[in-house]
Amino acid sequence: MPASSTPPFNPADPLGVDDLLSPEDLAVRDTVRGWAADRVLPHVAGWYERGELPGVRELARELGAMGALGMSLSGYGCAGASAVQYGLACLELEAADSGIRSLVSVQGSLAMYAIRRFGSEEQKRHWLPRMATGEVIGCFGLTEPDHGSDPAGMRTYAKRDGADWVLTGRKMWITNGSVAGVAVVWARTDEGIRGFVVPTDAPGFSAPEISHKWSLRASVTSELVLDDVRLPADAVLPEAAGLGGPLNCLTHARYGIVWGAMGAARSSFEAALEYARTREQFGRPIGGFQLTQAKLADMAVELHKGVLLAHHLGVRMDAGTLRPEQVSFGKLNNVREAIAICRTARTILGANGISLEYPVMRHATNLESVLTYEGTVEMHQLVLGKALTGLDAFRG
Structure with a gap:
């Protein structure tokens, strides 16, 4: 060229x-x-x-x-x-x-x-x-107080009563819960795990908001309480049976996290880069020192590698060839690297890095939740481990 x-x-x-x-x-x-x-x-x-x-x-x-x-x-x-x-x-x-x-x-x-x-x-x-x-906000009830990484152990139960279903149980850490008009709730039944479309104005349904969070604070997070919620027969999702239904949904959502984590990383990187160009110590901008430039270079490498990975997975999803293991690859890498970028950015900003005048600490604390929701680091490592070895270590 x-x-x-x-x-x-x-x-x-x-x-x-x-x-x-x-x-x-x-x-x-x-x-x-x-x-x-x-x-x-x-x-x-x-x-x-x-x-x-x-x-x-x-x-x-x-x-x-x-x-x-x-x-x-x-x-x-x-x-x-x-x-x-x-x-x-x-x-x-x-x-x-x-x-x-x-x-x-x-x-x-x-x-x-x-x-x-x-x-x-x-x-x-x-x-x-x-x-x-946006007229109706929705939420998704899978995680329970005692069952996060192992949703098969859920206790929420739906039983038949004539032509109706009656749901009883609790869900935890539910985004949008207290502002939702409809909840998709997963429950055990005598026929296996099924999904239900639950109007939140149904008698027996409540969604108390969870407070005292130090992460995702600008977000609505709730518990869902289902106290003998009666639903008609047609409330069940007819095409979902077993854990495959909710896990399929989670794969779709994890894909968005692969991209989203790079947004938090980009914001933190940009804050650190601008700060390094303007903050002076020892008579010159700190961006002119070798150690600061090494940090910025490493952050940029991981940030843009992550964006490339996200784009690659997006192309595969559009082509219909994206596998769940590949989404686990992206979620594991990009969230983990995004947190590392935020922490490095914080060191460049020094004491200012903990101030809400800058976005870095806010992103870092938010990403601590993103790291564990919709599959912890360990779960995605085991997904990839099983795909690589052919050996299932989830219960080993």
Whole structure:
């Protein structure tokens, strides 16, 4: 290639990943980035400090108007965007805050995806159009107080009573729970594990909010209490039987995390880079010292490798060739590296790194939750270990 045609080095995109994106991809990214800059970034430090997400229903409607809710689903008012475009949206939302990306992920990749993939035609028509606009917020009830990594041990139980179902049990750490209009709840039955579409105004359903969190503070997190909740026969998801249903949903949601974690990492890296250019010690900017440059170089390498990995998985998802083990690969690597980037960024900012005037500590604490939800490090290591060796070590 002639030297004159070589594009200049771009510190914001050192590998030229933007060249892999279509004009439509870039438009989605820029739209979501602009919305987050206007509606989230000016306020999120205060939300985080107070442990609240005010106006969540209004935010949901705005996200729905952008097509960000269930955006990779087709039909029923959903945007039908590509997996890559959905990933880019997750990256931009989490660059603002993990809590905002979680709102979107749980709505689209868990609650809406479960209904779209496993629901009846009546369930899809009744719920999905209103969820796509943000008129109805959804949540996803799988994790229980005593059963996280081993959902097969769940105690929530659904029994038949004539033509009805009666649900009893508790779910824990449920994003969107107390603001949801519909919950997708997984329960044991005499026929195995089944999924149920539960209107949250059903008698016996309650969702007390969980407080005293030091992570995902700008997010609604709740317990779900099901006290003999009576549902009609058609509340069951007809196409989901066994653990395959909820695990399929989790794979879809984990894919968004692969991208989202890089958003938190990018925000922290950019804060550290700008600080290194302007903060002076010993008579010059600290970015001019070798040790600081080594930190910035290592952070940039892991950040953009992670974005490349996310894009690769998105291309595979769009092609219909993405495997759950590959999603585990991405979730394990990108969240772990994102936390490392945040911690290194904090060292560059010094004492300022713990201040909410900068996003670094907020992202770092949020990512501690992202590291463990939808599959802990250990679970994804075992998924990959089994895929590599052919030997199942989950119960060994």
